[in-house]
Amino acid sequence: AQRVTQPEKLLSVFKGAPVELKCNYSYSGSPELFWYVQYSRQRLQLLLRHISRESIKGFTADLNKGETSFHLKKPFAQEEDSAMYYCALSATITGNQFYFGTGTSLTVIP
Amino acid sequence: ETGVTQSPTHLIKTRGQQVTLRCSSQSGHNTVSWYQQALGQGPQFIFQYYREEENGRGNFPPRFSGLQFPNYSSELNVNALELDDSALYLCASSPPTGPNTEAFFGQGTRLTVV
Numbered sequence: 001a002q003r004v005t006q007p008e009k010l011l012s013v014f015k016g017a018p019v020e021l022k023c024n025y026s027y028s029g030s031p032e033l034f035w036y037v038q039y040s041r042q043r044l045q046l047l048l049r050h051i052s053r054e055s056i057k058g059f060t061a062d063l064n065k066g067e068t069s070f071h072l073k074k075p076f077a078q079e080e081d082s083a084m085y086y087c088a089l090s091a092t093i094t095g096n097q098f099y100f101g102t103g104t105s106l107t108v109i110p
Numbered sequence: 111e112t113g114v115t116q117s118p119t120h121l122i123k124t125r126g127q128q129v130t131l132r133c134s135s136q137s138g139h140n141t142v143s144w145y146q147q148a149l150g151q152g153p154q155f156i157f158q159y160y161r162e163e164e165n166g167r168g169n170f171p172p173r174f175s176g177l178q179f180p181n182y183s184s185e186l187n188v189n190a191l192e193l194d195d196s197a198l199y200l201c202a203s204s205p206p207t208g209p210n211t212e213a214f215f216g217q218g219t220r221l222t223v224v
Contacts, residue, residue, distance in 0.1 A: 004152075043113075043114075043216065044200065044202075044215040045214075086153070096143065096213050097143060098145075098153070100145075100152030100153045101152050102152045
């Protein structure tokens with residue numbers, strides 16, 4: 001069975017400080033990992049996916065298969081980064097059927 | 111190009127009743143997934159429809175059922191409502207371009223069972 005764990009429900013950082021949102025997963029097959037974000041009063045939207053190896057809005061995430069982690073990082077947090085962040089996993093075979101973590105609410109303090 | 115739309119936005123039902131939630135997928139998307147998001151939790155995968163057929167199901171009982179229509183819009187039906195069914199129900203659609211395509215979410219339907 002698949003499981004996604006986000007250990008921090010709440011995270012506060014000061015503007016300009018580095019931020020790391022943790023995500024660990026368990027899955028017996030070959031997973032694809034994603035980060036979704038939900039800004040206030042907006043719908044859930046994709047932030048980034050590991051297969052693209054991209055940086056979006058200054059965020060990056062590296063898939064570490066040894067540690068089964070996919071932590072989201074940004075070197076300098078901005079106030080507009082305040083949002084709810086969800087780590088999600090999908091099986092390569094089934095594709096876009098996502099298993100989400102419980103989410104981390106990030107607050108960037110001015 | 112219009113996004114994913116869900117109706118209604120809010121709904122109150124009594125325990126034991128049945129409910130139907132609706133979703134219009136984004137233009138060009140042939141895959142629709144449904145998720146249940148309880149308060150303080152992440153979305154949980156209910157099932158997915160691809161070209162009008164169920165294409166995967168999460169850990170939900172049979173009283174959760176769905177349909178997808180030829181225009182790729184979809185319905186989620188829940189029978190014999192229980193108090194624990196109170197949640198935000200999200201619909202997501204995806205384009206037909208492979209397993210790692212992005213899912214586009216609707217705003218959700220807030221269901222309250224009393």
